Amino acid sequence: MAAEDVSAAISRAGILRWLEAFAVAVGENKDHLTRLDAAIGDGDHGANLDRGMRAVLLRLPDVAERDIGATLKLMGMSLVSTVGGASGPLYGTLFLRMGDATAGKLALTLEDWTAALRMGVDGVATRGKAHPGDKTMLDALAPAVEALDASQAQGTSIAEALRRSALAAERGAADTIPLVARRGRASYLGERSAGHQDPGATSAFLLLRAAAEGLCRAT
Amino acid sequence: MAAEDVSAAISRAGILRWLEAFAVAVGENKDHLTRLDAAIGDGDHGANLDRGMRAVLLRLPDVAERDIGATLKLMGMSLVSTVGGASGPLYGTLFLRMGDATAGKLALTLEDWTAALRMGVDGVATRGKAHPGDKTMLDALAPAVEALDASQAQGTSIAEALRRSALAAERGAADTIPLVARRGRASYLGERSAGHQDPGATSAFLLLRAAAEGLCRAT
Amino acid sequence: MKKLINHPDDVVDESLRGFAVAHAALVRVSFDPRYVVRADAPVRGKVGLVSGGGSGHEPMHGGFVGPGMLDAACPGAIFTSPTPDQIVAATRAVDGGAGVLHIVKNYTGDVLNFEMAADLLRADGLSVEAVLIADDVAVENSLYTAGRRGVGATVLAEKICGAAAEQRRPLVEVAELCRQVNARARSMGMALTSCTVPHVGKPTFELPDDEIEIGIGIHGEPGRRRVTLKPAAEVVALLAESVLDDLPFKRGDSALAFVNGLGGTPLCELYLVYGELTKICAARGINLARSLVGSYMTSLEMAGCSITLLKLDDDLIRLWDAPVRTAGLRWAV
């Protein structure tokens, strides 16, 4: 099964496709994210992430020849230094930690990917001191990691695992709607934050949907 | 005809009635004057004059026992110190000069009134450096003086003379409509000041209408 | 009308009351008649500087009372010139024996009220000079009109003459300097929005969402023309070119640039405007040796700005740099 394993693995090209797909999704959903953030925050989440992902795209050629860890670290650095706001350090941390976890690698197995994402998400939780249910991006990220764990246990294909993790993120984002925010700017609203979907959880879902689309394209 | 002459003369009470009638007219026309001034000036003429005439009313009791000259001087001083703007010193000058012209008098003949008003209007012209046709209060005041002159020459009754001077002021005010302002704030508008009636000419008409109503009431 | 006020009739006095408490170390305030004088007035042997005008232009003029600038300011009702009794009382309060200069913005109301006051004061033997400020290039300058309005140059004249008076220059010299500043300065303003005079309760004029008024007056008097909303670079070019061409300013001139906010425009936009102005002046070879950026001569909450350029010489630069300690302008002390 070595041949199938390789074809199912995540290549450097897959990582680049993922980042590009995320950049496109952020661009397309900029206004949507902005509207979500305007409802319970300050209306800049779309602009923030879009600024960051456009910067990332400009710098991807620099790492075309580098390993996956280096690519993800560069991605994290770019986001940290261009996004600002709450989501900049948080997404930045996610990618920096994923970069640490994948340092030197030229391809990732499902196990590698799951471990890397877990490390990234743990980093987000540590940096932001948020818990699941606080109505933040964690509410999409954490279920995505859990779904990957479950898929691994069930031995699904990597494509199916990624699809399920995207689905879990989508549900997690939707499930933020009734929640009362306890972290970030939305927490100032108290009870009034309920009834709105969290912008950061929404962009996190876009990130995992881009992963399902781009990481291991069926050829 | 001595009896008729006396009944036709302007008494101290008539002067007080005139000032009160003007105060009432200004109060009633405050918004109208403000609208006229908003069109070609800064929209404060109604408020300015109203503030001034309310102050005058408060101080009239102080001069109840004084001669006409003193009453008019007090009126002038009150206006000068409460109205501000362009119209404050101009109406103030009008009354101060009329007060000079009637110093010590307890009643005025038509000649006295005409001479006093002329002196007042000359004072306005000197202070404001305006000429008839400049679209200012002078365009109502000057025709009023001319009408008084004509009435005197024709030997009309004082009541009729005052009626005609009010009419002349009304026409003069209406005739400012097509004029281009050359003095005061309206002059900044240049050609665009044409098509609007001058607020100061309008209040000057109210002043002369109040004179016709109050100065020598038929008893 | 949305304002942080109580009754429209009380705005000026209540605002002045807060001002008086906030700056008790700098000024004394009289409420009847209404004027602001520096705490140590009269200063013996110094020419007294008195200005005034309608309220609603804060910090002008009360915020410019203090060492190195005005000795007194007379605030009228909102947008309405003060009355002679205010001016007379303020002038007497600051007369330190060297005479008093009235700095008067050229609006008929201001001119007439200051003239009446000066007549009364001179009749009483006081030595009073008056200088008219008329720097607004939006208005056609003509003997047959009320003439140009006094705008941004007023602030500059008050600062510069204040410094000269502090040096104990005599009245004739301070008055001549004031005329010089007026002659060497030109201004032009623009509005993005109108403002609302409290006792009127609705905006002074209507400006569509996509139009701006070029050449606006500080009381909302209409300007030269309305144009569609443009990028700041173009707006600044419109204003700056009118100002530069009028004197005219020439290559090699040294100038002070004053970018003034009209009250509702935030500082970040004013600095952006100043940035655009520096480019235009650089292209014309004009050296902006000094600058002032902020909301110093406002029109209530009107959004917009004005640009003033003053041609400098060494004396003017020294006087500009001299210490000033007022609520609105403060440096070197």
Added chain:
Amino acid sequence: MKKLINHPDDVVDESLRGFAVAHAALVRVSFDPRYVVRADAPVRGKVGLVSGGGSGHEPMHGGFVGPGMLDAACPGAIFTSPTPDQIVAATRAVDGGAGVLHIVKNYTGDVLNFEMAADLLRADGLSVEAVLIADDVAVENSLYTAGRRGVGATVLAEKICGAAAEQRRPLVEVAELCRQVNARARSMGMALTSCTVPHVGKPTFELPDDEIEIGIGIHGEPGRRRVTLKPAAEVVALLAESVLDDLPFKRGDSALAFVNGLGGTPLCELYLVYGELTKICAARGINLARSLVGSYMTSLEMAGCSITLLKLDDDLIRLWDAPVRTAGLRWAV
């Protein structure tokens, strides 16, 4: 959207460019990464003070860079916190060997970016302390939320700590002083109108013509509640009572009152608000020993104000009175 800007993407840099030219004698500006440092930075042996935050709050923070206040400011995008690379570069630029204090307004974005920067700087051996400012009583203070927002106390902390650093107090002391100022200060704001973020192009929130928002945040975050438009006296009472009750301030306390304009409210209204505040404080037996009235921490062109009270002691008064020379605050020098 009516603004004196060019493209929304360029507002911050273009505004900063004008600022840099206008205040070239006071500050140096770096555009990539973006920060403002005092012209003579680093000052050897002095604790460096660095703050920063989203743009659109001018003069805060860039306008507070200079002797006696901040050593550096990091302006983010409009209403968006700066990034760690800006903070790292600014901190390095002002490190004079005595360590650097980060004064951080308590917003998640500001906190996280400053934390990341501090992590990087400490990893490199720099001595960095950070103090959070969280004085907005409109927000429930709870461990289970992001906590109170940093508002007016930021300006006071920057001034007071700036003076302490100028006296060469060591980093731990300056940081402790900063925590003290935060602990002794409370604020609350209100909005009459919304503001428009340039890249959004429409107002952040809608407020009916007859309603005001009590407890507004400086980025337009909703407040405690909306109430109908009221006379200033009642509005000030609402704000002042929340502020006074929270610490609480007690009869006999000496306090500094800071009436801050949000950008679109004219100075005459702010002084009127201050006048109302003095009455309320007098009735409560609180002595307003110092005051600051003006638009120092703005929200673009939002109309409204905030009130901050800081409980004073002799040390704080001396530090407040100490010389400061910045674009936005200047006295005694």
